[in-house]
Amino acid sequence: MNMIYMLLGFSIIIALIFLIAFFWASKTGQHDDLYTPSVRMLFDDDPEKEAEQKSDEDHPNV
Amino acid sequence: MKENLSLSVATVCYHCGDDLPTAPYVADDKHFCCLGCKGVYQILSSHNLSSYYVFNTVPGASQKKAPQHFDYLDEPAITADLIDYADDKTTVITLFVPSVHCSSCIWLLEHLHKINPDISQSRIDFPKKQVSITFRNQLISLRQVVELLTAVGYEPLISLQDVVKKQQSDHSERNLVSKIAVAGFCVGNVMMLSFPEYFGFSDFEEHYRDFFNWINLALSIPVLLYSSRDYFISAWINLKNGILNLDFPLALGIAVMFVRSAAEIITKTGSGFIDTLCSLVFFLLIGKWMQQRTYRYLSFERDYRSYFPVAVTVIKDGKDQPVPLNELKTGDRILIRSNEIIPADAILLKGEAKLDFSFVTGESIAVDKVLGEMVYAGGRQICGAIELEVVKPVSQSYLTKLWNNETFEGHKNPIKTFSDTASKYFSIILLFIAITAGVFWVSSDLNKAVAAFTAVLIIACPCALALSSPFTLAAVLSIFDKNKFYLKNTAVIEELARINTIVFDKTGTITNPSSNGFQFTGSLTELEKQLVSDLARNSGHPLSRELVKWLDKTPLYPVDRYREQVGRGISGKVNGHELKLGSAAFLGITAQEKGSVVHIMVDSMYCGYFLSEQRWRPGFKQLALTLARKQDLHLLSGDLDHERNLLAPFFKGSQQLHFKQSPQNKLDYIRHLQNNGSKVMMFGDGLNDAGALRKSDLGIAVTDNINNFSPGCDAILDGAAFEKIPQFISLAKDAVKVIHMSFVISVSYNAVGLFFAVQGLLSPLMAAILMPVSTATIILFTSITARLYAHKNKLL
Numbered sequence: 060m061n062m063i064y065m066l067l068g069f070s071i072i073i074a075l076i077f078l079i080a081f082f083w084a085s086k087t088g089q090h091d092d093l094y095t096p097s098v099r100m101l102f103d104d105d106p107e108k109e110a111e112q113k114s115d116e117d118h119p120n121v
Numbered sequence: 122m123k124e125n126l127s128l129s130v131a132t133v134c135y136h137c138g139d140d141l142p143t144a145p146y147v148a149d150d151k152h153f154c155c156l157g158c159k160g161v162y163q164i165l166s167s168h169n170l171s172s173y174y175v176f177n178t179v180p181g182a183s184q185k186k187a188p189q190h191f192d193y194l195d196e197p198a199i200t201a202d203l204i205d206y207a208d209d210k211t212t213v214i215t216l217f218v219p220s221v222h223c224s225s226c227i228w229l230l231e232h233l234h235k236i237n238p239d240i241s242q243s244r245i246d247f248p249k250k251q252v253s254i255t256f257r258n259q260l261i262s263l264r265q266v267v268e269l270l271t272a273v274g275y276e277p278l279i280s281l282q283d284v285v286k287k288q289q290s291d292h293s294e295r296n297l298v299s300k301i302a303v304a305g306f307c308v309g310n311v312m313m314l315s316f317p318e319y320f321g322f323s324d325f326e327e328h329y330r331d332f333f334n335w336i337n338l339a340l341s342i343p344v345l346l347y348s349s350r351d352y353f354i355s356a357w358i359n360l361k362n363g364i365l366n367l368d369f370p371l372a373l374g375i376a377v378m379f380v381r382s383a384a385e386i387i388t389k390t391g392s393g394f395i396d397t398l399c400s401l402v403f404f405l406l407i408g409k410w411m412q413q414r415t416y417r418y419l420s421f422e423r424d425y426r427s428y429f430p431v432a433v434t435v436i437k438d439g440k441d442q443p444v445p446l447n448e449l450k451t452g453d454r455i456l457i458r459s460n461e462i463i464p465a466d467a468i469l470l471k472g473e474a475k476l477d478f479s480f481v482t483g484e485s486i487a488v489d490k491v492l493g494e495m496v497y498a499g500g501r502q503i504c505g506a507i508e509l510e511v512v513k514p515v516s517q518s519y520l521t522k523l524w525n526n527e528t529f530e531g532h533k534n535p536i537k538t539f540s541d542t543a544s545k546y547f548s549i550i551l552l553f554i555a556i557t558a559g560v561f562w563v564s565s566d567l568n569k570a571v572a573a574f575t576a577v578l579i580i581a582c583p584c585a586l587a588l589s590s591p592f593t594l595a596a597v598l599s600i601f602d603k604n605k606f607y608l609k610n611t612a613v614i615e616e617l618a619r620i621n622t623i624v625f626d627k628t629g630t631i632t633n634p635s636s637n638g639f640q641f642t643g644s645l646t647e648l649e650k651q652l653v654s655d656l657a658r659n660s661g662h663p664l665s666r667e668l669v670k671w672l673d674k675t676p677l678y679p680v681d682r683y684r685e686q687v688g689r690g691i692s693g694k695v696n697g698h699e700l701k702l703g704s705a706a707f708l709g710i711t712a713q714e715k716g717s718v719v720h721i722m723v724d725s726m727y728c729g730y731f732l733s734e735q736r737w738r739p740g741f742k743q744l745a746l747t748l749a750r751k752q753d754l755h756l757l758s759g760d761l762d763h764e765r766n767l768l769a770p771f772f773k774g775s776q777q778l779h780f781k782q783s784p785q786n787k788l789d790y791i792r793h794l795q796n797n798g799s800k801v802m803m804f805g806d807g808l809n810d811a812g813a814l815r816k817s818d819l820g821i822a823v824t825d826n827i828n829n830f831s832p833g834c835d836a837i838l839d840g841a842a843f844e845k846i847p848q849f850i851s852l853a854k855d856a857v858k859v860i861h862m863s864f865v866i867s868v869s870y871n872a873v874g875l876f877f878a879v880q881g882l883l884s885p886l887m888a889a890i891l892m893p894v895s896t897a898t899i900i901l902f903t904s905i906t907a908r909l910y911a912h913k914n915k916l917l
Contacts (some may be wrong), residue, residue, distance in 0.1 A: 092247065
């Protein structure tokens with residue numbers, strides 16, 4: 060029956076890890092803007108590819 | 122014929138979607154309305170950023186505005202306040218970009234490094250319309266960064282006030298979220314460990330009871346010391362000031378719960394109320410979060426500093442030099458370029474001044490000033506550069522000295538909310554019952570006396586009561602938000618329900634600044650109207666634009682030999698006819714000028730004139746009639762009284778119409794009404810209403826573009842929702858009703874709990890059930906009824 064002590068310990072430690080992860084996310088501002096990242100991730104690589112081909116030519120004149 | 126034309130040719134600008142002029146600008150087969158839009162397109166396409174146009178059609182903002190000057194950004198003294206972080210290699214700056222509006226904007230502004238590799242990173246916060254840019258300060262200056270943004274059509278708005286504000290705002294919310302997280306973590310684990318207690322331990326499990334209890338007690342400590350800290354602080358501060366607010370019974374309940382639980386666990390006499398304690402704090406914090414949540418990133422605290430530029434160009438010893446606004450002295454000679462704002466009262470020394478005072482008065486038609494004339498601060502110069510001599514420092518000018526008034530010192534009186542009033546009586550009655558119960562038992566059974574006393578304080582802990590206001594008001598706030606009525610906080614709703622007097626500003630508030638009507642005197646054929654429309658389409662003057670909109674003709678003929686004399690008139694040859702539009706002097710005729718008039722001349726034949734007249738906002742007539750049934754209506758206008766007769770029918774008596782009011786007069790009038798016991802709601806739009814908005818019980822700024830600056834106020838109303846004002850008031854009143862009803866519900870739950878508590882029979886299990894059930898009832902009841910009432914008022 061001592062198993063329960065161990066399981067309880069584990070479950071609280073895991074929960075604590077999540078809590079700390081939440082604090083970290085909050086502190087680094089990940090909850091400040093909940094909208095923009097959802098749009099940002101939809102921009103796929105398509106325009107990037109074109110850009111890569113040309114980006115080398117671009118740099119000198121800027 | 123006309124159909125075919127419009128089908129084969131693009132009719133709107135590829136960049137911004139504005140109507141194309143008869144001779145559009147062309148690049149790569151794309152049509153543009155102006156050089157600015159074309160310029161942006163060319164920059165983007167040359168850097169392979171044309172996908173900007175793929176994500177959305179016409180994603181750009183119109184570039185018809187005159188360019189701004191950013192030379193002041195080279196002065197380190199001025200920019201020090203703007204920059205977030207700087208070392209000798211990199212600089213980070215956050216800029217407010219009002220024209221951000223779609224996913225293309227996000228994409229482009231986060232790819233700035235493709236245009237200039239010296240910008241190492243740019244991140245957008247879309248809801249706040251802010252872009253945070255990191256750049257290598259050795260290779261590119263702040264001014265160049267800002268000019269680059271402007272070149273691609275995203276001119277940042279740089280003003281002192283918003284910069285100052287930005288730093289402080291976020292942390293209180295983050296703090297609250299952290300507290301909720303801790304409480305949530307504890308409540309989850311406490312619940313898990315309390316369940317065996319609810320179902321009872323079998324004999325061989327008895328030895329776990331103590332262990333679980335001790336862990337529970339440990340988990341409750343962070344909830345007590347961290348999550349619920351604010352309640353203790355607030356209760357203590359209020360108690361010191363002799364105020365019993367709702368935080369007092371809450372703090373008392375939490376404290377008693379903890380002490381009794383700790384005592385029971387340490388003495389091994391029971392398991393205490395740790396589960397109730399944790400879930401109580403958790404729910405309370407969620408309610409608080411709901412109340413604090415703002416749905417829009419609007420600023421309600423603006424004063425003249427957010428309208429005025431950060432710096433102004435001073436001419437000293439023949440040299441131009443940018444100087445921060447607060448260092449501007451009397452006698453300085455300043456240079457105001459086109460599209461810049463005059464920051465202080467000054468005398469015109471050189472140049473042709475044509476000033477747009479729409480920031481101040483809401484009136485969009487520009488005013489001419491002659492040399493040597495006094496020019497008040499707040500006007501925006503429209504054509505060409507002018508030079509002026511400052512006669513009063515910025516803070517002492519006619520407009521800005523309003524902010525020296527005592528109304529602007531300190532905070533506005535906090536709005537008295539129902540829960541504040543109710544909690545005072547609630548706390549007293551609660552204490553009375555608890556003490557009576559304790560005294561009743563103390564002679565017969567001391568243990569039972571303590572149990573009854575603490576149980577009363579625990580069960581009556583007004584969790585449901587504390588949640589009824591936040592949840593109702595938050596629901597109403599989001600309904601208002603959907604209807605384009607943006608409130609500063611939830612307490613404004615309760616204040617709105619109490620209003621009995623409404624004061625309107627005229628220009629820009631009840632008149633519609635963007636839709637003027639015209640009255641034509643003379644004779645003009647349909648064909649001639651077409652010609653007038655085609656000619657006027659080429660001009661950027663507000664009157665020409667209004668005229669085009671009002672005539673409502675599709676572009677047909679191209680214009681030859683187009684000429685524009687700024688502020689006077691335009692001429693050109695359209696379909697073989699010689700046309701002249703403009704002032705009487707421009708046409709070379711003599712006519713008495715009254716109001717804004719556009720005279721028309723076709724082939725040297727005078728045809729008549731268009732008289733511009735302002736139109737009321739749609740629904741104003743109905744609105745005034747509806748409101749007048751219950752509220753007292755007044756009008757305060759800075760204008761002359763030539764519209765008195767037009768407006769008189771809307772108001773009860775002509776003594777409620779006041780014209781030629783200075784900003785100070787408006788403020789005084791509000792104070793006068795308040796002294797007569799009225800609860801005053803003020804609708805205004807310009808800076809000249811700022812004093813009155815601030816002084817009134819509820820100041821509402823009316824604006825047609827919520828991202829434009831509006832003066833400091835309690836709420837911002839989008840002009841499109843103007844006619845819904847009676848519905849808003851009615852819903853606010855219903856919201857107060859909902860709060861009252863939920864108060865009754867939560868008190869009845871408390872009464873049931875108290876029935877057991879006074880007898881000393883309250884079990885932890887019962888408390889643990891009653892508390893969440895009452896909370897859930899309140900949350901459901903308030904959210905559902907708030908929506909039902911919104912339907913009833915046709916706001917959903």
